[in-house]
Amino acid sequence: MADAEATMENEANEDPNEEELVEYEDNENQEEAPEDAAGAEIKGSYAGASTASFQDMLLKNELMSAIRDAGFEHPSEVQHNAIPAAMTGQDVICQAKSGMGKTAVFVLATLQQIDPKDGQVDTVVLVHTRELAFQIASEFTRFSKYLKSSNGVKIGVVYGGVPFEDDKTKLNKEKPHVLIGTPGRMMHLVREDVVDLTKVQRFIMDECDNILGELKMRRQLQEVFKATPKTKQVMLFSATISEETKKLCRKFTKNAEEIYVDDSKLTLHGLQQYFVKLSESEKNRKLNDLLDALEFNQVVIFVKSRQRAAQLNKLLRKCAFPSECVYGSLSQTERLAVYQKFKNFKCRILVSTDLFGRGVDIEKVNIVINYDMPDDSDKYLHRVGRAGRFGTKGLGISFVCTDEEETVLSTIQSRFEVKIEPLPNEVDTSTYMAS
Numbered sequence: 001m002a003d004a005e006a007t008m009e010n011e012a013n014e015d016p017n018e019e020e021l022v023e024y025e026d027n028e029n030q031e032e033a034p035e036d037a038a039g040a041e042i043k044g045s046y047a048g049a050s051t052a053s054f055q056d057m058l059l060k061n062e063l064m065s066a067i068r069d070a071g072f073e074h075p076s077e078v079q080h081n082a083i084p085a086a087m088t089g090q091d092v093i094c095q096a097k098s099g100m101g102k103t104a105v106f107v108l109a110t111l112q113q114i115d116p117k118d119g120q121v122d123t124v125v126l127v128h129t130r131e132l133a134f135q136i137a138s139e140f141t142r143f144s145k146y147l148k149s150s151n152g153v154k155i156g157v158v159y160g161g162v163p164f165e166d167d168k169t170k171l172n173k174e175k176p177h178v179l180i181g182t183p184g185r186m187m188h189l190v191r192e193d194v195v196d197l198t199k200v201q202r203f204i205m206d207e208c209d210n211i212l213g214e215l216k217m218r219r220q221l222q223e224v225f226k227a228t229p230k231t232k233q234v235m236l237f238s239a240t241i242s243e244e245t246k247k248l249c250r251k252f253t254k255n256a257e258e259i260y261v262d263d264s265k266l267t268l269h270g271l272q273q274y275f276v277k278l279s280e281s282e283k284n285r286k287l288n289d290l291l292d293a294l295e296f297n298q299v300v301i302f303v304k305s306r307q308r309a310a311q312l313n314k315l316l317r318k319c320a321f322p323s324e325c326v327y328g329s330l331s332q333t334e335r336l337a338v339y340q341k342f343k344n345f346k347c348r349i350l351v352s353t354d355l356f357g358r359g360v361d362i363e364k365v366n367i368v369i370n371y372d373m374p375d376d377s378d379k380y381l382h383r384v385g386r387a388g389r390f391g392t393k394g395l396g397i398s399f400v401c402t403d404e405e406e407t408v409l410s411t412i413q414s415r416f417e418v419k420i421e422p423l424p425n426e427v428d429t430s431t432y433m434a435s
């Protein structure tokens, strides 16, 4: 751990303002301090698509064209429930399982309403990780592509870990209308008067339970929030919203339309789940065998610490598995490079800490392996939710070593009413691979 902490500090020292940010934005400290189990998320074989159509929503033609290009045929349940309210400018608090398409709710609602003015930030989106910021920016870009010819909606992304001056230069030059970023960096940009949020029309938080649940981030969020006008639309999204978070969300909103999809039935159907009981020393052999035997598009292997991620990655490469690994103390450039490589299918095996456990959407991942069992059921769901996004099939395999890990396994089974069986010698490929 000591080495990793040192690396983090070095990285942080480049930009003293960001010191703490670098650490908690990664969400990796949960390795040492597990969060309370509260709420849950996961996609499964939910009938994600509703029978309604995007046409019924009366979205702009430019958006309809982009929706068609994206291959979205029908809105998902959450989109069907939330887009109509969100596009009228009403405040929204929205909870739906991961992978159900919440991003498109606020992206489409924003682009439907936006009237971009030169030099003015119209919409602020706060998220807790850099990868999520980047991912949301791509969604804005993808859905605004036809709007470009008329007014042109400019998208900007800011996050800690890159030199502050770079952001300053970039923002002064590009003057984005939609600004997506992590709370710490956004706060510093406001403090230093680099961005002016006094004309903001929309304030959005994705994975808001993460931002609200972390005291420092909450303070930063509040400072940014205060820099925006009193009258604006506020939209808050998360896969999990506890009762406590709900109360907090209501403080940030006025008469919000509250949309909770599938809150009570958090089933895990559609995702094949198995466990392997083994000792620590047997893990590498087993992993090797699995990667040889299973067919996969892309696989994410979760481990509990940065060191283990780096070591396992090295080992896999030695065994001729072309893997990549990602964890918070990598430099910003390295992290994004790995993320993009994986997203663009240039690499198929990713070793990750919980950094990738939430929010990040990689369509082709169909297998998640918990090389190290997560320490609570929430984390398990966030992790296995990376497989089989938006109704596709997936496979989750967890290595279980200790008594504590067995307890987590049984908590998962009772909480989500699933039976996680021991991994059979052979798994029918058609159960986890799209044909």
Ligand code: ADP
Pocket: 071, 072, 073, 074, 075, 076, 079, 096, 097, 098, 099, 100, 101, 102, 103, 104, 359, 361, 363, 389, 390
């Ligand atoms: P969430 O934010 O709820 O976790 P995302 O917004 O990341 O979910 O969406 C998950 C995946 O589903 C993305 O790859 C997205 O492009 C895709 N998706 C979203 N809405 C639709 C839709 N209506 N039809 C098909 N795919 C969709």
